[in-house]
Amino acid sequence: MAYKASGAGYADVAAHFRTLIQDGELTPGDALPSVQEIREQFDVSAKTVSRALSVL
Template sequence: MAYKAPEGRGYADVAAHFRTLIKGGELAPGDSLPSVAAIREQFGVASKTVSRALALLKSEGLVASRGALGTVVEKTPIVITGADRLNRM
């Protein structure tokens, strides 16, 4: 039988959770995200899944890696949805 991840536990789901917190203002610019270990425990996923989720958020300009400070919310997140892009035009 092939392995199937639990419902709602993929990297896109983890990224969506933090994206929602950032866009909703619950995580402000400069705020640190939880550690990889804490995120892994919270969602019941592997470290690689957390890494992929954080990489996705970084590619969207929402977070940045700050060495010993961990991953922090960027000051000016870039537009991430098609609707947001249309509104900018």
């Protein structure tokens, strides 16, 4: 299910993936969705995705 919230920013994107990691749904070696897929899921720019992934 796509995450859609008005004003989603890098912190929202990072929090989503942080939760997946903490819950064990993403483990070391797992592939992340592409930047384009994350952009579409969160309705954000590529720069926002890049910033979110850099804080993780």
